[in-house]
Amino acid sequence: MAVYTQLGSEVLADLIAEFDVGALVSAKGIAEGVSNSNWLIETSGRDGRGARFILTMYEFRIDIAELPFFLGLLDHLAERGCPVPRTIHDRDGRLHRMLGDKAVALIEFLPGVSVSQPTPAQARAVGGALARMHLAAADYPGARANGLGLSEWKRLAEACGAAGLAKIDPKLAVLIERELPMLEREWPSGLPRSVIHADLFPDNVLMLGDEVSGLIDFYFACTDITAYDVAVTHAAWCFDGEGRSFDPALSTALLAGYEAVRPLSIAERAALPLLARGAAMRFTMTRSFDLMNTPADALVTRKDPMAFARRLAFYADPANAAVFAAS
């Protein structure tokens, strides 16, 4: 949550002039993104009536070679009517440019706010938007391996070590030691795959009332089991932030919204409990690793791994088997 790079207005104005969007009128660094710097840019617009964009500078993590996958995906989905921000091409048709040694991209600004207390109507809308995104992505030619899949959870667990995990919380170490071998053994194969968002938290959804006005931040998007994305979204939307209480109304609405657009196959439905344990494991492990490897005084907020360990325990509890039962 920071702007890592200061850009003078003269540099920004020159950069904006490389796109056919009018002249720079305003630029505000915005407090979003942990591996990017972002500016909300206003220009005079092609028609002089003003236009707004998000300028993203890729600071960490992202391999520039992968940008065409992410930025091309936005174009592909937007063309098919998904509420995702279009990538603005520069005058030479490029999706991103270099500014010094850093890549930058200009992306459409979308209205809407991220909800922090979703209602069932909103969860239903998000389920529908996710399903439409999956359908629209079906013929996307790009592919990208999931860098945060099962083998990475294992690697992170080894890097943390049982003692390190126990230091965060003794229950955490026990849970990982039990769940990880099970996931390795049981992880499904043969389920439908597609491009997935893989990080569709409320922060990454813009809403106007009960309508989804934007799906954003596709920088974890990858090719993986389609229903795994449903599981990630379920884990992200159907609990309170701390993972202490599950909201069955949000769960029912999210799944119904999804299935109204893209019905799950019997095999997908049957796999959801396991996929949800995987989704909870993914965030438990990345947060555990980040907690152990980010200094307490760093600029980024360290998120509590236990918020997802609790979800993991919830999904693993046979008492909750009915959550994903076909309605």
Next chain:
Amino acid sequence: MAVYTQLGSEVLADLIAEFDVGALVSAKGIAEGVSNSNWLIETSGRDGRGARFILTMYEFRIDIAELPFFLGLLDHLAERGCPVPRTIHDRDGRLHRMLGDKAVALIEFLPGVSVSQPTPAQARAVGGALARMHLAAADYPGARANGLGLSEWKRLAEACGAAGLAKIDPKLAVLIERELPMLEREWPSGLPRSVIHADLFPDNVLMLGDEVSGLIDFYFACTDITAYDVAVTHAAWCFDGEGRSFDPALSTALLAGYEAVRPLSIAERAALPLLARGAAMRFTMTRSFDLMNTPADALVTRKDPMAFARRLAFYADPANAAVFAAS
């Protein structure tokens, strides 16, 4: 440069509904302000055609009892044609509201960008805008003592101590020890006073090309010697950031722009060299104190006091006496 408080979109929507500005459409935390959190807010507007605002939450430093002075000043200046953002009154006519234990205000959004390499034409425009602000403020009924005047410089110097200053830079301690008693002895009385901005750095001026589209961040505004504001603005605009090189063309343009609107009296002109030493002292001392009292790992950027110590040495050097000579 941070957003200190997280505000859920539901809380924000309720807050915005207290103003007659339409419904909340978008909210982005912006990376501006060191003692405030700020959001760029978009609403549907009173006419449904959209409107933008800055929502400010006062986090530190500012005494809520002083908000009417700052927010009323914006209204006063805007009514007189100055390019400052109006304060939006809530449905009950209030200039600020409380959200929990923090004060918040909704302020007009103004276009424009802050220049980092000003041109003489831009410096001239800023001089003119400052002079118009001084004239427009003449009949503002509010008054506020300058909390960062001569007596505060002394207090800060004592708090830092000669040894502390010497640790930053030996030249710094020598300079303060020489200049501070001189400023105490020679500080002018009897010069015209008015409300002044007191912090008109390029960051606090929005420009569209060579025009000033906004004067912002009035939270150091106070009642003091009018020409001292010219001196502060001079110190802020006519040097490179490090204070190593003075740009005579910017200086000439800034002063000419000011005098084209509000000619300086002979006494004001004669006092400028001393006022400029005071202005440089003000930022040298606050930066020295902040450097010694802000942990290296804090969220705020610690600014180099030597950048203003160099300006102080420049203004104190008799070889530069001609800078403020009447043209």
